[in-house]
Amino acid sequence: MKPSKSLLVIDDDKGFCASVRDFFRDREFTTVTVQSGREGLDWCTANRAEVILLDQKLPDCEGAQLCAPLLAKCGEAKIIFITAYPSLDHAVQALRRGAHDYLSKPMELMELQLAVDRAFRTAQLERVEQLQQLHTHRESRHSIMIGESGGLLGIARLVELAAATRAPVLITGETGTGKNVVAKAIHYRGPDPSTPFVDANCGALPENLIESELFGHERGAFTGAHAVHKGLFEMADGGTLFLDEIGEIPLHLQAKLLGILDHGTLRRLGGETGARIDVRVVAATNMDLEKAVEEKKFREDLYYRLSVLRLHLPPLRERTGDIEELSRYLMKDIAPDQELILPDKELHTLCAYPWPGNVRELKNILERAIILRTGGTIYPSRLLEPRAPAAGPGATAPLACSPSLPILPLDDMERLHIVKALAAFDHNHTRTAEALGIARSTLLRKLDQHCLKPGDSK
Known part of the structure; x- marks a missing residue:
C-alpha cells in the first residue's frame, strides 16, 4: 500500500537528493526529489507534501523566496530550510517567511532524521488540534437548549449560574429529557469552552474496570496492566467530566469520588502518591437518589457534595x-x-x-x-407507539379529557381513540370493533382512512 504522507526535497544537488531518498526508503512516507523551485511548485500544485526540505540556493530562485508560494499551495506543510551558507540573517529570514526549521550543510543523516520526524509529528499534532476544534465547535452547536423561553426558562437561568462556577452540578430527570445536552451547555457556556469535555456513562462501564476507567492505573496494578493508563478524570483535567447515571457507581468507589471532589487530588489504581487535578464534575441520573440514600445504596455525603447546584429537567x-x-x-x-x-x-x-x-x-x-x-x-404521528388506556384507582385521566392538553380536531381524536383501543385489545379487530360499538368492516375502513396499519386480522 502506498504511503499517504510525502516528504518533498527541493535541492539541485542530485547526490544529496539520492542520499536522502535512500535513507528514508523504508519509512511510512514517500520521498520525492526535484531540482528546481519551478519543479517544486508544479509538484505541490498536483500533490500534497507534509514536510518540505528546501535548499537556499536553487538554479532558478532563492529558497527563502519560495517559502510563501509553497505554503500557498500546501498550507499545512512544514518547511525545513537547508543551506550550505549558514548565517543568522538567512535563518531569521527563512523563519519569518514560514519555515519550520533550519539546518546547515553538511549535516549528519541522523540530524536530518530528527528534524524530519519532528516536523511530521508537529504536522500530526496540528491536525489533531484542528479536529478537536471542529469537534468542540460541533458539540457547542448541539448544546442548544430548546425551550429556554418556555418550559426550560428556570433551567436556563440555572445553567448560566452553573457555567460561571466550578462547583459540582447534579442533573436529574427522566430518561431522554436531555440531561447530556444541559451538561454540554453548562460546559460550553463557561469562560473557556476550549477545555476538555469528557463524558462517561457509569452504567455502561464494567464493574471490574470502572475504577481503572475513571481514575486510571499504574503499570502492574493488576493482571494485564502492562502500561500506565490515564483515567477519565485526568483526561478532563482543566475542563468538565460528565458522569451520566451516577447512581450506578459502586459504593466502594463513591468514597474515592468524594475524596477527589473534596480535595482535588487523584491517586491512580496501584499508585502510591496523588496528583492535583482541576476537574468540574457534572453528574446526571434518572434514579431517585434520595431513596437510594435511604436504602444505603448511595452515600449521603456524596449526594450533598454533588448537589451544590441541582437542576431537574421536566418530562x-x-x-x-x-x-x-x-x-x-x-x-x-x-x-x-x-x-x-x-x-x-x-x-x-x-x-x-x-x-x-x-x-x-x-x-x-x-x-x-x-x-x-x-x-x-x-x-410522524403515524409512527407513534399505540398505548393502552390506564386503568385502576391510580390511573390518570384519559388523554382526551386532560385539561392541560390542546383541543384537537375530531378527526385526530378519533384516530387517537382507535389507536388506543387497538393497543388495549392487542390489535384484535373483532374485539376492538365490539368495544367501539361499530362493525368490524367499519373499523377496517377507518384504519384505512387514518392510514393505520391493519395489523394481523383476528
Missing part, C-alpha cells in the same frame, strides 16, 4: 408548548439541506401524545418519519 409531557420549536429544530438537525413540512394537524397530535421516551423519543419518531416520507411533508 416532555409537562412542556408540550416546546414541542413545535423542538420539532422544527430536530428536523433541521436531522435533514439540514431539506425543506420539510410538518402540518399543523401533526403538531396537534404530537402535543397530545404522552412521550414516555421524552425528547429522545421525539427525535427518533421525526427521524423515522423523514426517512420513510414520500414527499416533502412528514407524518
Whole structure:
C-alpha cells in the first residue's frame, strides 16, 4: 500500500537528493526529489507534501523566496530550510517567511532524521488540534437548549449560574429529557469552552474496570496492566467530566469520588502518591437518589457534595408548548439541506401524545418519519407507539379529557381513540370493533382512512 504522507526535497544537488531518498526508503512516507523551485511548485500544485526540505540556493530562485508560494499551495506543510551558507540573517529570514526549521550543510543523516520526524509529528499534532476544534465547535452547536423561553426558562437561568462556577452540578430527570445536552451547555457556556469535555456513562462501564476507567492505573496494578493508563478524570483535567447515571457507581468507589471532589487530588489504581487535578464534575441520573440514600445504596455525603447546584429537567409531557420549536429544530438537525413540512394537524397530535421516551423519543419518531416520507411533508404521528388506556384507582385521566392538553380536531381524536383501543385489545379487530360499538368492516375502513396499519386480522 502506498504511503499517504510525502516528504518533498527541493535541492539541485542530485547526490544529496539520492542520499536522502535512500535513507528514508523504508519509512511510512514517500520521498520525492526535484531540482528546481519551478519543479517544486508544479509538484505541490498536483500533490500534497507534509514536510518540505528546501535548499537556499536553487538554479532558478532563492529558497527563502519560495517559502510563501509553497505554503500557498500546501498550507499545512512544514518547511525545513537547508543551506550550505549558514548565517543568522538567512535563518531569521527563512523563519519569518514560514519555515519550520533550519539546518546547515553538511549535516549528519541522523540530524536530518530528527528534524524530519519532528516536523511530521508537529504536522500530526496540528491536525489533531484542528479536529478537536471542529469537534468542540460541533458539540457547542448541539448544546442548544430548546425551550429556554418556555418550559426550560428556570433551567436556563440555572445553567448560566452553573457555567460561571466550578462547583459540582447534579442533573436529574427522566430518561431522554436531555440531561447530556444541559451538561454540554453548562460546559460550553463557561469562560473557556476550549477545555476538555469528557463524558462517561457509569452504567455502561464494567464493574471490574470502572475504577481503572475513571481514575486510571499504574503499570502492574493488576493482571494485564502492562502500561500506565490515564483515567477519565485526568483526561478532563482543566475542563468538565460528565458522569451520566451516577447512581450506578459502586459504593466502594463513591468514597474515592468524594475524596477527589473534596480535595482535588487523584491517586491512580496501584499508585502510591496523588496528583492535583482541576476537574468540574457534572453528574446526571434518572434514579431517585434520595431513596437510594435511604436504602444505603448511595452515600449521603456524596449526594450533598454533588448537589451544590441541582437542576431537574421536566418530562416532555409537562412542556408540550416546546414541542413545535423542538420539532422544527430536530428536523433541521436531522435533514439540514431539506425543506420539510410538518402540518399543523401533526403538531396537534404530537402535543397530545404522552412521550414516555421524552425528547429522545421525539427525535427518533421525526427521524423515522423523514426517512420513510414520500414527499416533502412528514407524518410522524403515524409512527407513534399505540398505548393502552390506564386503568385502576391510580390511573390518570384519559388523554382526551386532560385539561392541560390542546383541543384537537375530531378527526385526530378519533384516530387517537382507535389507536388506543387497538393497543388495549392487542390489535384484535373483532374485539376492538365490539368495544367501539361499530362493525368490524367499519373499523377496517377507518384504519384505512387514518392510514393505520391493519395489523394481523383476528
